[in-house]
Amino acid sequence: xxxxxxxxxxxxxxxxxxxxxxxxxxxxxxxxxxxxxxxxxxxxxxxxxxxxxxxxxxxxxxxxxxxxxxxxxxxxxxxxxxxxxxxxxxxxxxxxxxxxxxxxxxxxxxxxxxxxxxxxxxxxxxxxxxxxxxxxxxxxxxxxxxxxxxxxxxxxxxxxxxxxxxxxxxxxxxxxxxxxxxxxxxxxxxxxxxxxxxxxxxxxxxxxxxxxxxxxxxxxxxxxxxxxxxxxxxxxxxxxxxxxxxxxxxxxxxxxxxxxxxxxxxxxxxxxxxxxxxxxxxxxxxxxxxxxxxxxxxxxxxxxxxxxxxxxxxxxxxxxxxxxxxxxxxxxxxxxxxxxxxxxxxxxxxxxxxxxxxxxxxxxxxxxxxxxxxxxxxxxxxxxxxxxxxxxxxxxxxxxxxxxxxxxxxxxxxxxxxxxxxxxxxxxxxxxxxxxxxxxxxxxxxxxxxxxxxxxxxxxxxxxxxxxxxxxxxxxxxxxxxxxxxxxxxxxxxxxxxxxxxxxxxxxxxxxxxxxxxx
Amino acid sequence: xxxxxxxxxxxxxxxxxxxxxxxxxxxxxxxxxxxxxxxxxxxxxxxxxxxxxxxxxxxxxxxxxxxxxxxxxxxxxxxxxxxxxxxxxxxxxxxxxxxxxxxxxxxxxxxxxxxxxxxxxxxxxxxxxxxxxxxxxxxxxxxxxxxxxxxxxxxxxxxxxxxxxxxxxxxxxxxxxxxxxxxxxxxxxxxxxxxxxxxxxxxxxxxxxxxxxxxxxxxxxxxxxxxxxxxxxxxxxxxxxxxxxxxxxxxxxxxxxxxxxxxxxxxxxxxxxxxxxxxxxxxxxxxxxxxxxxxxxxxxxxxxxxxxxxxxxxxxxxxxxxxxxxxxxxxxxxxxxxxxxxxxxxxxxxxxxxxxxxxxxxxxxxxxxxxxx
Numbered sequence: 001x002x003x004x005x006x007x008x009x010x011x012x013x014x015x016x017x018x019x020x021x022x023x024x025x026x027x028x029x030x031x032x033x034x035x036x037x038x039x040x041x042x043x044x045x046x047x048x049x050x051x052x053x054x055x056x057x058x059x060x061x062x063x064x065x066x067x068x069x070x071x072x073x074x075x076x077x078x079x080x081x082x083x084x085x086x087x088x089x090x091x092x093x094x095x096x097x098x099x100x101x102x103x104x105x106x107x108x109x110x111x112x113x114x115x116x117x118x119x120x121x122x123x124x125x126x127x128x129x130x131x132x133x134x135x136x137x138x139x140x141x142x143x144x145x146x147x148x149x150x151x152x153x154x155x156x157x158x159x160x161x162x163x164x165x166x167x168x169x170x171x172x173x174x175x176x177x178x179x180x181x182x183x184x185x186x187x188x189x190x191x192x193x194x195x196x197x198x199x200x201x202x203x204x205x206x207x208x209x210x211x212x213x214x215x216x217x218x219x220x221x222x223x224x225x226x227x228x229x230x231x232x233x234x235x236x237x238x239x240x241x242x243x244x245x246x247x248x249x250x251x252x253x254x255x256x257x258x259x260x261x262x263x264x265x266x267x268x269x270x271x272x273x274x275x276x277x278x279x280x281x282x283x284x285x286x287x288x289x290x291x292x293x294x295x296x297x298x299x300x301x302x303x304x305x306x307x308x309x310x311x312x313x314x315x316x317x318x319x320x321x322x323x324x325x326x327x328x329x330x331x332x333x334x335x336x337x338x339x340x341x342x343x344x345x346x347x348x349x350x351x352x353x354x355x356x357x358x359x360x361x362x363x364x365x366x367x368x369x370x371x372x373x374x375x376x377x378x379x380x381x382x383x384x385x386x387x388x389x390x391x392x393x394x395x396x397x398x399x400x401x402x403x404x405x406x407x408x409x410x411x412x413x414x415x416x417x418x419x420x421x422x423x424x425x426x427x428x429x430x431x432x433x434x435x436x437x438x439x440x441x442x443x444x445x446x447x448x449x450x451x452x453x454x455x456x457x458x459x460x461x462x463x464x465x466x467x468x469x470x471x472x473x474x475x476x477x478x479x480x481x482x483x484x485x486x487x488x489x490x491x492x493x494x495x496x497x498x499x500x501x502x503x504x505x506x507x508x509x510x511x512x513x514x515x516x517x518x519x
Numbered sequence: 520x521x522x523x524x525x526x527x528x529x530x531x532x533x534x535x536x537x538x539x540x541x542x543x544x545x546x547x548x549x550x551x552x553x554x555x556x557x558x559x560x561x562x563x564x565x566x567x568x569x570x571x572x573x574x575x576x577x578x579x580x581x582x583x584x585x586x587x588x589x590x591x592x593x594x595x596x597x598x599x600x601x602x603x604x605x606x607x608x609x610x611x612x613x614x615x616x617x618x619x620x621x622x623x624x625x626x627x628x629x630x631x632x633x634x635x636x637x638x639x640x641x642x643x644x645x646x647x648x649x650x651x652x653x654x655x656x657x658x659x660x661x662x663x664x665x666x667x668x669x670x671x672x673x674x675x676x677x678x679x680x681x682x683x684x685x686x687x688x689x690x691x692x693x694x695x696x697x698x699x700x701x702x703x704x705x706x707x708x709x710x711x712x713x714x715x716x717x718x719x720x721x722x723x724x725x726x727x728x729x730x731x732x733x734x735x736x737x738x739x740x741x742x743x744x745x746x747x748x749x750x751x752x753x754x755x756x757x758x759x760x761x762x763x764x765x766x767x768x769x770x771x772x773x774x775x776x777x778x779x780x781x782x783x784x785x786x787x788x789x790x791x792x793x794x795x796x797x798x799x800x801x802x803x804x805x806x807x808x809x810x811x812x813x814x815x816x817x818x819x820x821x822x823x824x825x826x827x828x829x830x831x832x833x834x835x836x837x838x839x840x841x842x843x844x845x846x847x848x849x850x851x852x853x854x855x856x857x858x859x860x861x862x863x864x865x866x867x868x869x870x871x872x873x874x875x876x877x878x879x880x881x882x883x884x885x886x887x888x889x890x891x892x
Contacts (some may be wrong), residue, residue, distance in 0.1 A: 115858030138754070144842050201702065280819040307764075309763060309764065331766060331768075332763065332764060332765065332766035334766075335766075336766055342764070344764055346760075349758065349760045349761065350760050350761050351759045351761070351764070352761065353753075353754055353758050353761050354755045354757070354758075355538075356753075356754075356757065360750065364754070364761065364764075364765045365764065365765035365766055367750050367751070367765065369745055372747075376746055377745050377746060378745055378746060378747055380745070454714055489749075
């Protein structure tokens, strides 16, 4: 693996936070003008390693060489001076600034803004032309789609003279088409000599895009490989340290009675914008219906209405024994009592309370049950036992009900929430983003549980941003765009390309999808 | 892993950090006392002696502490649902009004054993009622509770002036205060209670209210951590979104929490009006409501912490008064400065020393681990 000079070399980098060792003697070589992928589960130390490279953290020991020169990087200014730029997973943009203002933010020259703006415009034009990175410089960042926002981040880094670009989970918020465009841009950058490091957990992207790939596990680099000499399966196994079944075995669907019946549902927000428009669909007992869509196209609103969190403004929903109309609103407690369980999209903000210990989180929503309460006092011991029981059933680690919910990994938090919601085998299960930020090992487990509960006769509505997940779990998939349902397809007949086009409302063959919806 | 901060053991959080803050405040005080030409160590000795050196001193210290426990608990319980109740001052004032109304109305007719529970109820109901309006405005109208409770302190102060000047004033008197209650409407002093069981202590304003304060602390502990209502309250405090997901009626929880908070603050009226002054008068709250905020901060919103912080602040008030008396060069204002420094360091700057204590702890922890290996 020595065909070009080394852009970055990390030698024996170690970093610990208290007693947690996030990086352990990491050695890594990144060759100039290549695309280098770094994969690993959550908590494997990828982000910490890149944060050290970008100067957010300082390594406890170890050395960083940039272009074969030892470099000390104490903060992001050092990193930028060394030619390293970073595109963060959560964009660091000022929402109500224009694109141009965001790009020059922090890199203004001189006192007067107009001077820097004129200079910047020329330079950005050049960048746009050479890499195909087109953006509207005068648009407000809050008004442009996420794909564009990411381009702004990329231009920001290049404008600062980055020769080495680090991208942290760049495709998490993109549609497949947007991701393709991003990859084209990255390839163009590579052609012109930029070195690219990409952190991701999507193995498919690694296989398609990168020249080299390094696998991290438990804070260490397990191995570095040439991408052309490995496979998805091998990488998954290296990441987790054991064999992984990426495929899900599913029995054929046996739909029962209709448990969710949504008719002409609409929602108009306070600004008069239609968030949901004439939504119609059914979910029957024993089937999983997936909801696809670029985030922000009404999926979250749909889940909130079905779970009683917010009211609707038009139409009618019959879900389990509950009827929801604009006049007849419901609330989460009534919904839960009607045997409807809800795994919310945002587990940190809604699904659990980070400051609560696990046993308290394990009864959230069920805390009024007589099983956990005396006349006045709560039954602390019963609550603990219940939590231990849930943890055992859903393999939550560490198996300790007294640890704060925030101190569990994302996957274990999610397993605890799923355990809580699935324990009583609900008639209806509403699931939002069940595996967002969850490691591969836990994903396998969570998927199995969702299929299991479907086989036990629950009606499952699954909202997810992961097309893989929707395709492998769902029996049917409905696609939302701009608050409307733009397609309803049989999951076995759908593929990623088709969903991607539907999600951006650019699918040519509308006839076909409508025909399928009537099946 | 994104946060560099690592959880410290609980004992550092609740014992070491408050102690360090206290030491910092004392060090600055020592410098100031030295600069004005007095002997700082003599001054501190006098202060400690004044607060704890005699049974009279202890009595006064605990009497002040009683007020701080009530107002500290009021701030703390509201804080558990993320409400910053700055209105303890006004709620205590109106609580005192409630006590006076009951005692002035019934002291001619009812025996003490009936008056005590009635006065207790009245202080809590009046305090709660005064908190209810800001609570309603916060929960259902979105007015910020900090602003409204501050305003309600002013409204309470003016209302009390009006009531005392126009309604409660003793006929023929020039001072705006009510007639004294009859003896049967006085809360027994600790001196009297101890005398009954044969122990002689010197006279002080300390009365039965101190026991009520301890009971209130126990009640708060049970309510917050061992009932489903406390669970709901903490849920709302930590995450309103998660609480509504869990089917908790957040607005109702805000109302209930503030009613309890106001009721606790109102109990100051029992200590002051029924226990010490034995009449309704102006300004008997004297800043206890505001000091309660510092007490709650220092006591980490936990009843045990609040009792300890209250005793500390009680000692400061009592010791400070003695100091100003014994050391003429140190004026009353000087004592306020020392009290202010302690409030500043342990209240407002509670977390100032945290980062480097964390670092120190990490280093210590690692070296110890290495040794074990």
